[in-house]
Amino acid sequence: MIARFLSEGLDWTGVSGRLTFLFATLLLAAPTLVINMARPFSLIAGLGVVVGAGLSYLWLGHLRRRLRALKLPGWAGIAALVPYLNLVMILALVLWPTRPGARRGAESRAYVWVGLGIVLLVLSRLLWHPFTVPAGSMKPNILPGDYLVTLRAFSTPERGQVVALRHPVSDAIFVKRVVAIGGDSVQMVQGQVVLNGAPVLQTRLSDWVEPYRATSAMAFPRCVNTPVPLDGACIKYQAQEALGGHEYRVLDLGPHALDTTPVFQVPEGHVFVLGDNRDNSLDSRVAQAAGGLGFVSDALVLARPVLVIGWPDLFRRIP
Numbered sequence: 001m002i003a004r005f006l007s008e009g010l011d012w013t014g015v016s017g018r019l020t021f022l023f024a025t026l027l028l029a030a031p032t033l034v035i036n037m038a039r040p041f042s043l044i045a046g047l048g049v050v051v052g053a054g055l056s057y058l059w060l061g062h063l064r065r066r067l068r069a070l071k072l073p074g075w076a077g078i079a080a081l082v083p084y085l086n087l088v089m090i091l092a093l094v095l096w097p098t099r100p101g102a103r104r105g106a107e108s109r110a111y112v113w114v115g116l117g118i119v120l121l122v123l124s125r126l127l128w129h130p131f132t133v134p135a136g137s138m139k140p141n142i143l144p145g146d147y148l149v150t151l152r153a154f155s156t157p158e159r160g161q162v163v164a165l166r167h168p169v170s171d172a173i174f175v176k177r178v179v180a181i182g183g184d185s186v187q188m189v190q191g192q193v194v195l196n197g198a199p200v201l202q203t204r205l206s207d208w209v210e211p212y213r214a215t216s217a218m219a220f221p222r223c224v225n226t227p228v229p230l231d232g233a234c235i236k237y238q239a240q241e242a243l244g245g246h247e248y249r250v251l252d253l254g255p256h257a258l259d260t261t262p263v264f265q266v267p268e269g270h271v272f273v274l275g276d277n278r279d280n281s282l283d284s285r286v287a288q289a290a291g292g293l294g295f296v297s298d299a300l301v302l303a304r305p306v307l308v309i310g311w312p313d314l315f316r317r318i319p
Helices: 002-010 018-037 043-069 074-081 085-095 109-126
Strands: 128-132 147-152 162-166 173-181 185-189 192-195 202-211 233-243 246-252 270-274 301-309
Touching: 002 018, 002 043, 018 043, 018 085, 043 074, 043 085, 043 109, 074 085, 109 128, 128 301, 162 270, 173 185, 173 192, 192 233, 202 246
Parallel strands: none
Antiparallel strands: 128 147, 147 301, 162 173, 162 301, 173 270, 185 192, 202 233, 233 246
């Protein structure tokens, strides 16, 4: 039975019944759940991607066969690529009986090439991972609710880079900016980064303003001009900072407990990270025992965000 299921999935010229298509769909759902629930870039997630790529091709084969069983054109399978519409299509293909007279058809090379393209796209998940940003510690460059496309990190992090990393204790995913690497000394002095004894250049910009309203995580922004009415103008001080060839904006709320810190000596093989929203970020300034990040091992740096998908700008580059 399994051999027949596999051979039919590779023969896109025939027809498939409702139960066969349902079985193919449920089979594909398993690695999809694994990919979404496993740690990003973990071995389990990688195995899920590889298995999912192979099952995707079989599922597409049974999709084409099921469409033929209902005497529907192959291009109707485009609905499988549209979120939510694909669920409606799957439900219809499972519930709609095979039409009388359905028979084999000619092989479509275009359909096969599309199938191979989708398999390659699934396999590419070995190299990238999506993240949704829940908090505002990276404002104004990355906003709550933004969707990040990240590439797997294969090299040592560099100063000024934004990285996605795993918390050394809680295992949660954080997005922060690397300001110091192994062997560096780093300190905050009145809100300014001092790296290896030299202040990192900051240039004051006009104030940053956002509406005072709750984020998707039901957290309200902190403002210089507190109290602020709902939907009123929440103001933060803003500056341009340059580090490691990167220029980016940072936010400040005025005097804060973490504006001045001791000198931190970063161990080899570790990084020191900060949020761009300096007075609203739990980062390397706070010890791991207190819920902060402390020094983060290079091995826990998972990926580098390369693209932000959000609002009002659909696509944004990360500085």
